[in-house]
Amino acid sequence: MTAPAPLLAVAGLTKAFNGVPALRGVDLDVRAGEVHGLLGANGSGKSTLIKVLAGFHDADGGTVTVAGTSVRGPFGARGLRDHGLGFVHQDLGLAGAGTVLEHMALDSGGDAPGWRRVNWKAERRRVTDLLDRFEVDVDPAAPIDTLTPVQRAMVAVVRAVGSQELAGAGSHGRAGRAGGQILILDEPTVFLPRHEVGLLFALLRRLRDRGDAVLLVSHDLDEILEVTDRVTVFRNGRTAGTRSTTGATRDDLVQLILGARDEHVAKGDATVRTDRPALLSARGLRGTRVRDLDLDLFAGEVVGVTGLAGSGFEELPDLLFGARPASGGRIEHGGREVARPTPARSMDAGVVLIPADRKGQGGALGLSVLENVSLPFLTGRARGFAVDWKGLERQAQDTCDRLGVVPANPQALFGHLSGGNQQKALLGKWMDTNPQVMLLAEPTQGVDIGARREIFTLIRSAVAQGMAVLCATSDYEQLVEMADRVLVLDGGRVSAEITGSDITKDVLASAVYAEDAAEEAS
Amino acid sequence: MSATQEQKAQDRKAREKDEARTPASTASARRRRKAPAEPERFALLGVWAVLIVAFSLIVPQTFPTAANVSNMLSSQVVLLILAIGLLYPLRAGDYDLSVASTLNLATVVVAVLNVQQGWGIWPSVLVALVASLLVGVLNGLIVTVFDINPFIVTLGMGTVVQGLIYLLSDSSTISGIDRVLSDAVLTQPFLGIPIGFFYALALVVVAWYVFDHTAFGQRLLFVGQSHDVARLNGVNVPRLRWRSLIISAGFAGLAGVVYAGTTASADPVSGASFLLPAFAACFLGSTVLRIGRFNPWGTLIAVYFLVTGITGLQLLGAQQYVQQLFYGGALVIAVVLSKLVRSRGERKRRAQAAAV
Numbered sequence: 001m002t003a004p005a006p007l008l009a010v011a012g013l014t015k016a017f018n019g020v021p022a023l024r025g026v027d028l029d030v031r032a033g034e035v036h037g038l039l040g041a042n043g044s045g046k047s048t049l050i051k052v053l054a055g056f057h058d059a060d061g062g063t064v065t066v067a068g069t070s071v072r073g074p075f076g077a078r079g080l081r082d083h084g085l086g087f088v089h090q091d092l093g094l095a096g097a098g099t100v101l102e103h104m105a106l107d108s109g110g111d112a113p114g115w116r117r118v119n120w121k122a123e124r125r126r127v128t129d130l131l132d133r134f135e136v137d138v139d140p141a142a143p144i145d146t147l148t149p150v151q152r153a154m155v156a157v158v159r160a161v162g163s164q165e166l167a168g169a170g171s172h173g174r175a176g177r178a179g180g181q182i183l184i185l186d187e188p189t190v191f192l193p194r195h196e197v198g199l200l201f202a203l204l205r206r207l208r209d210r211g212d213a214v215l216l217v218s219h220d221l222d223e224i225l226e227v228t229d230r231v232t233v234f235r236n237g238r239t240a241g242t243r244s245t246t247g248a249t250r251d252d253l254v255q256l257i258l259g260a261r262d263e264h265v266a267k268g269d270a271t272v273r274t275d276r277p278a279l280l281s282a283r284g285l286r287g288t289r290v291r292d293l294d295l296d297l298f299a300g301e302v303v304g305v306t307g308l309a310g311s312g313f314e315e316l317p318d319l320l321f322g323a324r325p326a327s328g329g330r331i332e333h334g335g336r337e338v339a340r341p342t343p344a345r346s347m348d349a350g351v352v353l354i355p356a357d358r359k360g361q362g363g364a365l366g367l368s369v370l371e372n373v374s375l376p377f378l379t380g381r382a383r384g385f386a387v388d389w390k391g392l393e394r395q396a397q398d399t400c401d402r403l404g405v406v407p408a409n410p411q412a413l414f415g416h417l418s419g420g421n422q423q424k425a426l427l428g429k430w431m432d433t434n435p436q437v438m439l440l441a442e443p444t445q446g447v448d449i450g451a452r453r454e455i456f457t458l459i460r461s462a463v464a465q466g467m468a469v470l471c472a473t474s475d476y477e478q479l480v481e482m483a484d485r486v487l488v489l490d491g492g493r494v495s496a497e498i499t500g501s502d503i504t505k506d507v508l509a510s511a512v513y514a515e516d517a518a519e520e521a522s
Numbered sequence: 523m524s525a526t527q528e529q530k531a532q533d534r535k536a537r538e539k540d541e542a543r544t545p546a547s548t549a550s551a552r553r554r555r556k557a558p559a560e561p562e563r564f565a566l567l568g569v570w571a572v573l574i575v576a577f578s579l580i581v582p583q584t585f586p587t588a589a590n591v592s593n594m595l596s597s598q599v600v601l602l603i604l605a606i607g608l609l610y611p612l613r614a615g616d617y618d619l620s621v622a623s624t625l626n627l628a629t630v631v632v633a634v635l636n637v638q639q640g641w642g643i644w645p646s647v648l649v650a651l652v653a654s655l656l657v658g659v660l661n662g663l664i665v666t667v668f669d670i671n672p673f674i675v676t677l678g679m680g681t682v683v684q685g686l687i688y689l690l691s692d693s694s695t696i697s698g699i700d701r702v703l704s705d706a707v708l709t710q711p712f713l714g715i716p717i718g719f720f721y722a723l724a725l726v727v728v729a730w731y732v733f734d735h736t737a738f739g740q741r742l743l744f745v746g747q748s749h750d751v752a753r754l755n756g757v758n759v760p761r762l763r764w765r766s767l768i769i770s771a772g773f774a775g776l777a778g779v780v781y782a783g784t785t786a787s788a789d790p791v792s793g794a795s796f797l798l799p800a801f802a803a804c805f806l807g808s809t810v811l812r813i814g815r816f817n818p819w820g821t822l823i824a825v826y827f828l829v830t831g832i833t834g835l836q837l838l839g840a841q842q843y844v845q846q847l848f849y850g851g852a853l854v855i856a857v858v859l860s861k862l863v864r865s866r867g868e869r870k871r872r873a874q875a876a877a878v
Binding site: 321323342343344346347348353355357360361362363364365366367371374375376378379385386387389 | 731735736737740741743744747748750751753754755756757758814
């Protein structure tokens, strides 16, 4: 193929958001004929890099070289697509009832005017040929929503390849040849059943074998070890290292992801009341991903739940709160079974939820802080029919002052608050209901360091007074700081339970990334 | 929960005591609490005032007369009642496009029962109102049980109702509705203004109270903002949406009864002409007083702002077409205005935040 020079080379790329650096100078080179893995903890800069290459963000500095030619930014809305890069994002970019053929035909339009007639015959030929060449056994006329998850992923990959071939056939002769393309996959396996991932990997190997370069972003160490030739690890916006995966072990990778071994953080001693019945229990709970899960939350403890994306830990708070229906099992409040849990019933039992999607589910951005924090108290404080706005405003002012919400103005629009302040306001709202159990989903996502610490302190002090907390997060540091015990989920089941001083980032990472971690950890 | 509430009440009392002890902190809190002044909130009122003054100067013999004012106030009663009802689903983020047909249905039911079947006027009215409510129940049922966009459901239901109207009325105008109804809604004046206006005013006050001072109104607002946020805060979203659709249908029925009283007759088509003005009034109303929020006082102002413009222009010799121009234009301009005002405010607040 081309010279030993890498097909895609990124050097010293930097990018900051509002002065907060996301990329502090990352280097990455991907060669033709290899599957290259990209690993890193959350916030290490993986997705920022992908977004820069795809044209969502402009880089602040650094260089990108494609096939030996330096490409100057800004890359514009099409990113590096015109230079032979294809992207498959986690959501795959395929929608519902449209057929495979219809999706792929979208790409061949290119910049053609809208009234250009679609040559369906030629399109069908092209798509059938593409699917055949890569041995993807899918009917072009099949609607997307009749496909299995792995078929969808494969269609997305083939579609990206096909659109690169089309782009190449147009202006750039280089990319038009078979091979020499760069395909970037951003966590395509998250929603795939484990046993089907192999089909997708076989497809990636076929691409590699014809001389393409594949960059695979993933959290899953096993997958990285299985399919990639080399791997690059990002840590805190820098490249921590690039190495061959032949002969590498999981531990080597974990070490690279985490950097120096983290220290042990002492935790405030809480009195866990296991002598009393659990405040919230689940027996044989089933959801979309959660399988037969048993759980007890006792007064005075913080239970962390974590796992890989798609392992089921994300949906646990919603299931326990009744925000999404469980497909099986039962939930008990203080030992009494709740027939059909709904948010309202959970709230009545003193169970509250702070969802991960703060802007979409946590609060109404277009309404004031006062209106947002007083929603649970409207009837509780009603005098006759009337809402006691004066009293609610006093309470909201007090909540803002106590939790240090800035600005401490209940009339401010909720949407104008920063992420950290929004979260503090929501936390204050639920704290004011004197809950027994607080369910948290990624509680410090998009929250700055200062607010993060304040939130931890608030939660710990409430727990010291007898509240129970369940915190579902993929942020290990947070679990190290907050949790009394951590449940690690894999395939919807608890694969490991880590308690007390055993909770360190190392132990958590190896438990999450390894199925056989149960013995190591406990 | 009740124990919790008691606890909360005690907490609150303690807090109030604290505040009483430290007046300085309360004062500073109050200062911080002050909402930013938004002169845009009163822009429509200003334009309205300018219109009134202008028409009074241009056509002094006909415009600023007691008869004209009384006429303008009473002529909009039907529209106002309809628009106030429409506010409920709009507040919850749902469109009800069937209100005009429902209005027409109520009118025709009153006429058919009272004139053709020889029923008493009040039983006829009662049946008309029940029929209207049924339309709302059905709308809500389809919207919430099958989770379908109310825009399309009410569009379809409105057409079904329109068909029903033709069936009931045999596609003809029925006149001769009992004068009792006209007396009750129109002719009897109070303070020189037909009584119907005060009915509508009462409904505005009720809507204002419901929206601003009841838990129902506040929850409606949250549903309109985000179904998820409302749901995760324990609000029964489907039930609330359903209720709001029943309310709008009920108001439409009421408006239809008043309309029947106003004209003492019922025809199968004229109800449809209320649909666009009702939406125009609601949207224009959302640019006044509480910008970006559908609110009853704003709707009242919008209704009378629109009729002032139309009446004034007609007194100047403009023809029927001016009505369409005005209502249609108002709806489009209102939507654009509220968007502009909101993004302007957004920029201002951003700038302020950056300065801090």
